[in-house]
Amino acid sequence: MVVFVVFVYYQKPETETKVIFIAGGQSVSVSVEVADEPGEWETGLMFRERLPENHGMLFVFPDERERRFWMKNTLIPLDMVFVSSNLTIIHIVENAQPCKKDPCRIYGSNGNAQYVIEVNSGFCKKHKIRKGNTIEIRPKAL
Secondary structure, three states: OOOOOOOOOOOOOOOOEEEEEEEOOEEEEEEEEEEOOHHHHHHOOOOOOOOOOOEEEEEEEEEEEEEEEEOEOOOOOEEEEEEOOOOEEEEEEEEEOOEOOOOOOEEEEEEEEEEEEEEEOOHHHHOOOOOOOEEEEEOOOO
16 A cells, blocks of 8 residues: 655745724725834835835834934835824824935934834825824734
8 A cells, every 4th residue: 555645835824914094084004014123123124216105114113112213225215103002193204315324314203102104205195194193003913
């Protein structure tokens, strides 16, 4: 008797992470890359020549505190959205420009933030995203 054993390798597909901005009764969804460890926080969106519409990066920190970001080696202008642990927008930096040489400008959260979302410049204005609006993160496991 011959027995054939077939091994099937199954890998669970990665679940796409989305940030849903809720503003004035409307919502807009953004597909995000998640940066949740120091190496990813440091690199962020550096050296990217473009960012597709309604895409961005979600920085997830282990605690809520003042956050400081810069645009060194970032090639495209961005909006930065600083979010508290209760998922409320506490500050927005619109149209942060790439930094071509040191010293680079530092952008602060103006309060305690646990999350930062970077999206294309003009996104917040286009979708009327404001301080005090809320977000949802899906999946909620973050």
